[in-house]
Amino acid sequence: MTRELRLILGDQLDRQHPWFQQVDPDVCYVLMEVRSETDYVVHHIQKVVTIFLAMRQFATELQAAGHRVRYLTLDDPANQQSLTENVRHLCREEGVAQWSWQHADERRVEEALQALAQDPHGPPGHPVDSTHFLIPRADLDLWFKPQNHHYLMEAFYRRLRQHLRVLMTATGDPEGGQWNYDTDNRSAYDGALPWPMRPHFSQDARPIKALLAAQGVTTLGHCPDTLDWPLTPTEASQALSTFIDQVLVGFGRYQDALVDGEDRLFHSLLSVPLNLKILHPLTVIRAAEEAFYQGRAPLAAVEGFIRQILGWREYMRGLYWRLHPTEANSNYFAHDQPLPGWFWTGQTRMRCLAQAIDQSLQTGYAHHIQRLMVTGNFALLAGVAPSAVNAWYLGIYVDAFEWVQWPNTHGMSQHADGGRIATKPYIASGAYLSKQGDHCAQCAYRVKDKTGAKSCPFNSLYWHFVDRHQHVLLKNPRIAMPVRSWLKRSDADRAAVLATAEHHLAHIESL
Ligand code: FAD
Ligand code: SF4
Numbered sequence: 001m002t003r004e005l006r007l008i009l010g011d012q013l014d015r016q017h018p019w020f021q022q023v024d025p026d027v028c029y030v031l032m033e034v035r036s037e038t039d040y041v042v043h044h045i046q047k048v049v050t051i052f053l054a055m056r057q058f059a060t061e062l063q064a065a066g067h068r069v070r071y072l073t074l075d076d077p078a079n080q081q082s083l084t085e086n087v088r089h090l091c092r093e094e095g096v097a098q099w100s101w102q103h104a105d106e107r108r109v110e111e112a113l114q115a116l117a118q119d120p121h122g123p124p125g126h127p128v129d130s131t132h133f134l135i136p137r138a139d140l141d142l143w144f145k146p147q148n149h150h151y152l153m154e155a156f157y158r159r160l161r162q163h164l165r166v167l168m169t170a171t172g173d174p175e176g177g178q179w180n181y182d183t184d185n186r187s188a189y190d191g192a193l194p195w196p197m198r199p200h201f202s203q204d205a206r207p208i209k210a211l212l213a214a215q216g217v218t219t220l221g222h223c224p225d226t227l228d229w230p231l232t233p234t235e236a237s238q239a240l241s242t243f244i245d246q247v248l249v250g251f252g253r254y255q256d257a258l259v260d261g262e263d264r265l266f267h268s269l270l271s272v273p274l275n276l277k278i279l280h281p282l283t284v285i286r287a288a289e290e291a292f293y294q295g296r297a298p299l300a301a302v303e304g305f306i307r308q309i310l311g312w313r314e315y316m317r318g319l320y321w322r323l324h325p326t327e328a329n330s331n332y333f334a335h336d337q338p339l340p341g342w343f344w345t346g347q348t349r350m351r352c353l354a355q356a357i358d359q360s361l362q363t364g365y366a367h368h369i370q371r372l373m374v375t376g377n378f379a380l381l382a383g384v385a386p387s388a389v390n391a392w393y394l395g396i397y398v399d400a401f402e403w404v405q406w407p408n409t410h411g412m413s414q415h416a417d418g419g420r421i422a423t424k425p426y427i428a429s430g431a432y433l434s435k436q437g438d439h440c441a442q443c444a445y446r447v448k449d450k451t452g453a454k455s456c457p458f459n460s461l462y463w464h465f466v467d468r469h470q471h472v473l474l475k476n477p478r479i480a481m482p483v484r485s486w487l488k489r490s491d492a493d494r495a496a497v498l499a500t501a502e503h504h505l506a507h508i509e510s511l
Contacts, residue, residue: 031071098124143159151420235273260442451496
């Protein structure tokens, strides 16, 4: 007899949750592969394969530990292909008195589960808190006050570091006397550190690739027969320790670097196990902190890395619950253009974009500066509709889940919320991209040229953006200076740059 059915979502593979601390024969755990999740956006094939593989592994582990588990594969004849319909069906079939779930991290899913739980004709359900973030869901209002209009990552980060006592001295000061070591970080790659060693994992993707093909699931990108993501706690722990020992030393220093032909640089590649909740953020933070205290990694690298996880990751998740869905359709710059078709092929002569997009299609991964300053920057300068940009980012990355993808894309990258998440639009011309990397040397366009058909499109598009949004940009002290310098240029100079931008925009599909 089953007393309670407990739904485990595909991105909630947290072995440490209190649910699993004891075996209860009257509880049945259910995991399901469903079309409602494979189809709500077109996903990269590696994303779907990775999540299903990780779910199957988790179900096997639970069973081996003595828990009762029901696993619905995508082709199970009993599968109703929706999370809620499956819960309804299974409760009826097994005569279950109640069901429960850990609060979903995506609003879309949480609302569907809440609606089922409150349906008088449905089985009674109740949520429990998840334990895989640093701040419980119920406490988010204390950290992100509803009455605030703007939120500041830096203030949030300092408060949370104090609260959790991360990199803090006994007297309550930040370790090393500073909160931020950005001035020591963010160089271009100069070869001073060799490319680090990485562990390799080898997940057999073939059965799930065949399943997706047989079921007619539409996906994007490529998928080799074996995948290289850490999908179990043991593998995640191996990935973490190799990162700490071999890679962290160069993290901050090369965090914003772009290198032709190098897709990982000194990044951790931990977002997938973190977002599937195979790896807890505090485990990662404490491991990095320990490396500093043991003299194995410099403070600037460790602080820079911890800032990403304790700071940006938790901040984005908090703002997702604060601003979504109220801001979901905001469009501050009224951008309405489609994404150029080469975002799905990588077939562009702009080397930096071709590399970032091709790599994303091949691997389902791009590092932060590629997402923010290459693809995101281009989409913003070219006036692409935020909804189109959001759909692309939500689909293409293996680590993409709306709670972290949306604030990063809509807010940080496209500034579509008018600055509620980030204090300025992240825009840059070719000069920045050339300073941070070496793509330009192999590009069909000339980074130093501002005008003409051969000029780097980022250059004129940057000023085109500044020109068309000058009135709102002038009100933002963080970006007003380049606007004023643009307005001081001669009419002829401005007209030549704008004409070049118009030319590039008119030929955007063949850039
Ligand atoms: P590292 O560079 O090694 O950073 C370490 C960890 O810090 C990451 O694993 C991640 O958990 C966290 N982190 C770093 N930056 C951010 C950030 N801005 N927001 C939240 N967490 C951060 N991250 C996702 O996890 N999923 C997404 O769907 C996603 N979409 C993005 C879309 C855009 C337009 C932009 C600009 C950024 C996006 N990010 C997203 C944030 C960041 O780019 C990725 O977390 C990072 O590239 C993942 O690679 P990594 O694990 O090697 O990260
Ligand atoms: Fe990118 Fe412009 Fe450099 Fe080409 S010249 S790689 S388009 S920044």
